[in-house]
Amino acid sequence: MEEELWRVGGIVLRAPLARQTRRDLLYCCVSVLAGVLGFVVVVALLAFGLTVSASVLGTVVGLLLITLTLRLSRRLGSLHRRLSNRLLGQHVEAPQRFQPGTGVLGRLDRRLRDRAAWRGIWYSLVKLPVAFAQFYALVLVVCGLIDLSYPVVWVLYRHGNPAPLRMLQPLPFGGSPSIHSWVGSYFAALVGVVCVVAGTWLARGINAGDRVLVRNLLGPTSMAERVSELERTRTLAVEDSAAALRRVERDLHDGAQMRLAALAMNLGMAREKLDDQDDATVRELIDAAHRNAVDALADLRDLARGIHPPVLDSGLASALDSLAASSAIPASVTADLGQRPAPAIETIAYFCAAELIANATKHSYANQITIKISTERAGVLRLEVADDGVGGADAARGSGLAGLVQRVSTVDGRVDLSSPPGGPTLVTVVLPMKA
Amino acid sequence: MRVVIAEDAALLREGLTRLLEDRGHTICAAVSDGDALLAVVAEHRPDVAVVDIRMPPTHTDEGLRAALKLRHDFPGTGVLVFSQYIETSYSAQLLEGGAAGVGYLLKDRVANVAEFSAALQRVADGGTALDPEVVSQLFRASRQRGGLATLTPRERQVLALMAEGRSNAGIAAELVVSGGAVEKHVASIFTKLGLPPDESDNRRVLAVLRYLGGKPQLQDG
Secondary structure: OHHHHHHHHHHHHHHHHOHHHHHHHHHHHHHHHHHHHHHHHHHHHHHHHHHHHHOOOOHHHHHHHHHHHHHHHHHHHHHHHHHHHHHHOOOOOOOOOOOOOOHHHHHHHHHHOOHHHHHHHHHHHHHHHHHHHHHHHHHHHHHHHHHHOHHHHHHHHHOOOOOOEEOOOOOOOOOOOEEOOHHHHHHHHHHHHHHHHHHHHHHHHHHHHHHHHHHHHOOOOHHHHHHHHHHHHHHHHHHHHHHHHHHHHHHHHHHHHHHHHHHHHHHHHHHHHHHOOOHHHHHHHHHHHHHHHHHHHHHHHHHHHHHOOHHHHHOHHHHHHHHHHOOOOOEEEEEEOOOOOOHHHHHHHHHHHHHHHHHHHHHOOOOOEEEEEEEOOOOEEEEEEEEOOOOOOOOOOOHHHHHHHHHHHOOOOEEEEEOOOOOOEEEEEEEEOOO | OEEEEEOOOHHHHHHHHHHHHHOOOEEEEEEOOHHHHHHHHHHHOOOEEEEEOOOOOOOOOHHHHHHHHHHHHOOOOEEEEEEOOOOHHHHHHHHOOOOOOEEEEEHHHHHOHHHHHHHHHHHHOOOEEEOHHHHHHHHHHOOOHHHHHOOOHHHHHHHHHHHHOOOHHHHHHHHOOOHHHHHHHHHHHHHHHOOOOOOOHHHHHHHHHHHHOOOOOOOOO
């Protein structure tokens, strides 16, 4: 019990010396200035705008003033947010960007409906009492520091001056007590310590409150966050499918189309040679044409499998079985699927597994790969690919894993990677059962 | 005839080499990218260069750019450009410097060895060889419906073959008619469409293409 008291007391008293305190106090300083200024400007403009627009003649001017205030509020909000991020160590993101409308009425409408700007105005209004508290904290600390210096001042002061020294004290009542002796100066110093500690803790407390305000009023709303996340993953999905189509076109052009052109050429030449009775050359040309045809078929088969493997139609478990069978490193599959996931999810899971097996084969020097697929709980599909190799897999290095993560995120899935150097590696892909 | 081949797919490069050597032509060099093509043409000065449009490094239009440079730097060498697809803007660019010694064919055309050979010969001799597919696209896209409607079916065939760059003799052989019949058709076409009659086959090609819609100006063939 006593030890606890000493510990807590130590923390309380040592607070003023911490680095965070200096940042807190600096924030209080800047925040008071910005807050008071912001409050005054916003209130003035808003009040003026509202009263003017209340009268028929001044409606246009009033509305303009209000929209001006809203624009200002966004700028102010951004300033406050940046200050808070830098000095208080927060990471609040900007709310969604403002999209201007078209036409005079449209633009007015969008400006007046700018939720982020109105929330910024609320912040500016609430900031006033907060700024007062921050100012008071600063006053406490300054008073305390001055009082702390009194023992020294007393000694210097006494030399030429018989009058008593007045002590600064932070309470708004009670006046300034005077000091008559060196005992009093030490008492002043003690009061100084108390003031500094109190000021520090008040600054911390009020800044914590300010942080909450900034996060709630100056950051993005959760709906807006969701929308921007969806926009981001939609872009990924669209780019992914465009890239896939380009790959298909390239594979067709360089593979099957080329082989079929060579085949046509060989047959054309063979037909010419038939008239010359040059059987040996004709046979040779037809053999070459035949080889071209067989190779073209193989290319087209591989291409089709890369687009949609036919084996997937019989279910994810058998598709994974065939992947495991054709893997260079021995692989085993454990499947525990209650119901079939949506076809799009099956396709994503299959290609994830194929990519992970290929990675393991290329980089892991493993002896065994284990693949597990299960329905974790209702509506969630879980794919685990583990190998006993050298580990060290990194999503940042090489685009295979990064592409996999992106593809999975487009359906709100998740990829967890555990691959310490030395192994073993375990990659877990969690997907919803329906896309 | 001395030929240079530029094609990045080894299978096709060897096939073309064999096909042309079979016909008695000499392959001075077979290369697989645009820079090498320019180097070997400068070195060997062949009669014609066969160029694939898609070549490394970007596999978009290196061949076309090399072909345009060849046309500019070595006017004595015919250029026959091959493509997997017909891209009408490419044919327009190729014809910008005139229609002499230039050809644009689909790769599918190599399946018919005789036609390909004839086209190559035309280009080497300073004529024109446009793929029939290019020509039929031009016909379809042409805004001169009214003018083309005044032609008889036979005359439209002759017009298409003229646009491909064939001479009267070539048209006569293709349609299995006499040279005189071809001349009569040609004169009738030129009158009906209001085109200036011209001796040179190259100018004729340009006139027809210009008529069909938005093709480059006449220049000295």
